[in-house]
Amino acid sequence: MKILVVHGPNLNLLGQREPAVYGTTTLAEIDGALLKRSEELGVELSILQSNSEGAIIDFLHREAPSAQGIVINPGALTHYGLSLRDALAALAVPFVEVHLSNIYAREKWRHRSLTAPLARGQISGLGWRGYIMALEFLAEGRHDGK
Amino acid sequence: MKILVVHGPNLNLLGQREPAVYGTTTLAEIDGALLKRSEELGVELSILQSNSEGAIIDFLHREAPSAQGIVINPGALTHYGLSLRDALAALAVPFVEVHLSNIYAREKWRHRSLTAPLARGQISGLGWRGYIMALEFLAEGRHDGK
Amino acid sequence: MKILVVHGPNLNLLGQREPAVYGTTTLAEIDGALLKRSEELGVELSILQSNSEGAIIDFLHREAPSAQGIVINPGALTHYGLSLRDALAALAVPFVEVHLSNIYAREKWRHRSLTAPLARGQISGLGWRGYIMALEFLAEGRHDGK
Amino acid sequence: MKILVVHGPNLNLLGQREPAVYGTTTLAEIDGALLKRSEELGVELSILQSNSEGAIIDFLHREAPSAQGIVINPGALTHYGLSLRDALAALAVPFVEVHLSNIYAREKWRHRSLTAPLARGQISGLGWRGYIMALEFLAEGRHDGK
Amino acid sequence: MKILVVHGPNLNLLGQREPAVYGTTTLAEIDGALLKRSEELGVELSILQSNSEGAIIDFLHREAPSAQGIVINPGALTHYGLSLRDALAALAVPFVEVHLSNIYAREKWRHRSLTAPLARGQISGLGWRGYIMALEFLAEGRHDGK
């Protein structure tokens, strides 16, 4: 079983900047925790961070056909990346959308997600634990959303 | 440590009706799973289901002062229950908002949550597992949301 | 055959107050007319008036499983009672929405009904006769809405 | 006593097309039922179907001065026919607006009626029975709307 | 010099109905006053009243090429008659829009005119005198709008 993990724009800055909003955990630490948990679950991970919507779509086109699930934090693309949204719709692999901070407690424009209507579900505001929860949910392989 | 679990209007019908949207798990089964997990975590639970906003507020006023966290699925009150929102704001106990179905894949009026801006975070669309995740998150006692 | 009749908030004041808007017929007189007509039609009625959304939902949860139709005037809950709306959606018993006054000739916020999209139909502005028409329609048992 | 019956654009297609929305009853059958019921009630009917707003207004200008009530299903003119609306306002004959289907369960633009604020009342979604109900209401001659 | 006078839907009812809004002058009296004044000014008039947008457009297509001005009260078509608007734009004959009542003191939807942006000017609320003023303005033949 293979699961993709996608970190959108600016998430490479994690831990170094704006710790009041995003915490002090770095992206490397999150990826480490995901890899450790995926080994326990017997799941193969393929991870990408990119600041370019085009590069994320290219990655999804290439990797998704052999994957059974996607954990994605699209960053600000959540709110305007219609091409990313169409890629997720076209590829039809079950995905869970994750946000480190509670997007509903922030600016109004962060409240609307273009990708959430296509997702199995969304986890918002639970920090890096949200990634692990999403991985566990998808690894369980019964994502009927109920 | 005590954690409150609140199920809003119509959640008592769970499992019996509209299984296409809400799954076949009953509310009793969800509560059973929560109690089992809370025992493992050494957490005391206090659970309420009510179809009346006033009754939920009364419960929160009475129970929240002795609790360290709240797992709440406000049902349709999520979208218009401003009194419930004010109660959660006044009591200032950390809470996680849970929705069984992915509210962002349903009617537009379900996309706006009045309580989410006050929550530590929100879990939507992951079924009964969302309740367990919320319980675990609050039991861990480090709800800085990062 | 059993049909439920639900009168929402403030309808108990009927006939005593605001006769210019709601007429001089009392709620007891309407209920009397409904009971008389239901006997003629060989239909059992179960009637509730309540000022509390929660109490109306409790009544519907308890009574609807054994009923074949609902005549409901949700009063002002028509316009903000999303929990009542969800209850009607979940219970899936055919219902007709009735308003004594023509809600489209009154304040703008009365023009939007949350429950009408789920109803078989809506009768507005025909006074107490609207209740009788709704009862007859549901009693006929062919509510294909055509 | 004379009552007018007006069927707006496309209602001549009734029964032949889109039976899933409008049922299988033809317009001739509805008119037949109306004529039969009007005889029982001792009421004279004058019936028009037209696809042209101008023709409907001409008919109303000519016939309404000698009529005591109007049963009207304006079809799509309900939502944009401001000239028809002004005619109904100017003629000031009591009228009941009828829709075969439940317009509140259909496209959003069908939810707003330009003529309903001027009507005694509106019956929506009860199929051809709605016409009969409207006729009976107007024939009773006490259209105080209460 | 020829000037067209167009009265839109329902204006044939003038004087007989709703005198509180539209006054007691009949359309025949207005036309009489216009003919009298046009004789004084040495202007030929061609007058139409119709309840049908299509008939008004046909009239304009036929008559406008030989006319030097149009006095038009489009009635309710003012607010939704986009085909009439396009006809006036295409024909490019100077016109003045007249309303008997002050449309800005009435319902909100009467405040927006589709044709006014194309007109030389608009006279609203000055009753039948507005027609005479428009005729005089156009007859003067210097409609630079200043």
Added chain:
Amino acid sequence: MKILVVHGPNLNLLGQREPAVYGTTTLAEIDGALLKRSEELGVELSILQSNSEGAIIDFLHREAPSAQGIVINPGALTHYGLSLRDALAALAVPFVEVHLSNIYAREKWRHRSLTAPLARGQISGLGWRGYIMALEFLAEGRHDGK
């Protein structure tokens, strides 16, 4: 002379929580001040606090017919409690709406009051003194609002 005092949802928490917004005065202290002032004015008070809209409406239906005025702080129901609004409209007893904090300096959704258009007046942001002012105004018995 009898005057009703109604405190809406969450006002029982007053003084204990969120003192930065609502001050340190408790509800008991406000009620004490109101009772003391009402004795001086020779007015009988009937006081209710409830977190349930239905219970407040029941109280008003029962008490208002024998009262000459109402001092009401509807809490969050101010902004969505249409049933409460209809009760106040139906009962037609003069009332003054009071808010402890300045609702216009808070969240945007608190700026719109459903009940204020029906009130004699509104006092917002003057703390517990607002209740006393409202009582004095109503006790004077000349609530022509000028």
Added chain:
Amino acid sequence: MKILVVHGPNLNLLGQREPAVYGTTTLAEIDGALLKRSEELGVELSILQSNSEGAIIDFLHREAPSAQGIVINPGALTHYGLSLRDALAALAVPFVEVHLSNIYAREKWRHRSLTAPLARGQISGLGWRGYIMALEFLAEGRHDGK
């Protein structure tokens, strides 16, 4: 009989600037034409041009009690001068609103007039002739608006 003539902000520039929009007639020439016509009609005129809303209101307060009509071109105050609007409402002297250019053919914000709903009528786009027409209408003293 006395009639007031009010020219709002920037109208003193008339004729000198932006002739493409406002024509080449100067304000002095318009006032001259108005005085000449008022003499013929046996009407006394009192004329003001001011760039200050406060000064216009002061003028109206002082002069309106002895006047029988007002011809006013409020300039840009038409669209935001709520104090001027309130003055016209309070003084209750019949007035006609005049605009030199067709405000409906210009920027969108010029389409909404705050004062038009209070006016007898509005003349827009007929240049300086609009002032004369308004004067004649008011001088006739039968401003029932029909």
Added chain:
Amino acid sequence: MKILVVHGPNLNLLGQREPAVYGTTTLAEIDGALLKRSEELGVELSILQSNSEGAIIDFLHREAPSAQGIVINPGALTHYGLSLRDALAALAVPFVEVHLSNIYAREKWRHRSLTAPLARGQISGLGWRGYIMALEFLAEGRHDGK
């Protein structure tokens, strides 16, 4: 095989007026080109131009049952002709919507088409060639829109 061609209001003026927007080709020339091409394709054409929505609907009701496709340029009815829209929905014959000019480069209200959501497709801005393209598409008889 029979295909209908419908030209809406004002299209009879084509070629004579507003050539900057609509070109210099006349409607007769377009119809000539369509007839020539239809002969080559072995398709029978039935053509209508009308300025009246009602007449267009009558034509469609009469002709569409024996046709396999419709090429329609509804003119301004595109934007408000809900009765025409309902006729096209009811008749369910595949149609292609054609606009001579690029409606998206013109006024904002021309950007919204009521009929496009029901069409196989839309061609806008390609002049009279758009009619030919639509005819060829429908004549090919594989209008699955892919």
Added chain:
Amino acid sequence: MKILVVHGPNLNLLGQREPAVYGTTTLAEIDGALLKRSEELGVELSILQSNSEGAIIDFLHREAPSAQGIVINPGALTHYGLSLRDALAALAVPFVEVHLSNIYAREKWRHRSLTAPLARGQISGLGWRGYIMALEFLAEGRHDGK
């Protein structure tokens, strides 16, 4: 202690006009009552009425530095006087906004106050008594708004 009293545009007309809305008390009578009450409270008053926003701002700039409170009824400036709003923000003297009539029972545009978010509080609809209440509140010198 010095308190400023500011009456905005048109308030000088008080008592003479529109008594149905504003009562029969004149501005002189209100000022008299304020002066009498201020003497009792040992407070110095400085009073201004002006129809000019600029003059009110000049007054506030000059007087506010030596004052401890402001009672202000900005009249229609409440709704568009952004310069007045900025003056009140800059001067930072506690103020209470007073409206004689209940602005929430009048036109919609009167519901939004630009200055209320900066005020200690707002009193609306309690007539001239509102001024006295505001004076008393400010004179008490504990304007923490609770």
Added chain:
Amino acid sequence: MKILVVHGPNLNLLGQREPAVYGTTTLAEIDGALLKRSEELGVELSILQSNSEGAIIDFLHREAPSAQGIVINPGALTHYGLSLRDALAALAVPFVEVHLSNIYAREKWRHRSLTAPLARGQISGLGWRGYIMALEFLAEGRHDGK
């Protein structure tokens, strides 16, 4: 003569996925058909598919100066790619916008095209044939849009 063909994000998936929406033709087949037709027309084609807005802009900057026309299907960039829009505006080469599916029969956000107002025209919903039609139109070299 050289014409550019641009396929936006996700169009490389064509034929493999979502055939219900986009048909079974692959992008290679479309490009094959375009090349075949361009040979017949004596036109040179330069084709790009990219998932990156930046890469598409780079391509247009480089190729457009030597091209006489552009056939572009911007995919989801149609609705938010303002940089692409600016590139097309700056380069000023005539282009036709093509969409395989009827974007007006899909989600509302697909109805608004940022690039259509700059295009010669738009073809929507006619499948791969739309590309050929666009090519033929541009190759004819008389793109006056009439």
Added chain:
Amino acid sequence: MKILVVHGPNLNLLGQREPAVYGTTTLAEIDGALLKRSEELGVELSILQSNSEGAIIDFLHREAPSAQGIVINPGALTHYGLSLRDALAALAVPFVEVHLSNIYAREKWRHRSLTAPLARGQISGLGWRGYIMALEFLAEGRHDGK
């Protein structure tokens, strides 16, 4: 060469109040710096500060005809002063709009400037230096905005 400098309402308070927003520089100091720089540039300055829109318009009418540029900080009039906007449009002297603070980082209503669309350009948030930059730009006399 003469350049006008206009400071709108409340700018006379500069330096004394709200230094956190507007800095500690006084208006006299800014004027001093402007005069010093204008001498270096060989430019004559005419400076006005006023809290009254009417006074600013009077100044512009009088001074602009002999000036070659205007540096203007309209204060809050930026957002509602349509008369000032019309004056600047009529006078057609090149002007640069200056704001001390970054108006886009403040309240939403400060983001919309009525005058910016008419300006050569706008400088916002650069403090008193913005005035100098605007002066230098206008003094250079090549204000083609490129």
Added chain:
Amino acid sequence: MKILVVHGPNLNLLGQREPAVYGTTTLAEIDGALLKRSEELGVELSILQSNSEGAIIDFLHREAPSAQGIVINPGALTHYGLSLRDALAALAVPFVEVHLSNIYAREKWRHRSLTAPLARGQISGLGWRGYIMALEFLAEGRHDGK
């Protein structure tokens, strides 16, 4: 001291195209002027032009930590590039937003800047001089925005 200069999409076309909007200065000339002025100021510049949002973000992530200021013209990304906005927010280096043309005199969608609320200030419409002004402001090193 190091300052970054970022030119967004399409700015490489500067000088060659749309000179009516953007002037005839090329990007190389602007960069030349910036480098010359930076030498005089003793400031090191790092310059990027890119048509890809991702590439600009990568550049900022890499360069900003060693820079003291950013001069950025985000081109069309100003209006939809939320990822770029988040990068600027995260990096927290003072920046000035520059636009060559006056964006407030162009299309409405250009009036809203996503990045301006985060900037020290914005210079719009002053052509290439705006870049120099921004550089000088940042080089002065006192960017408190006052």
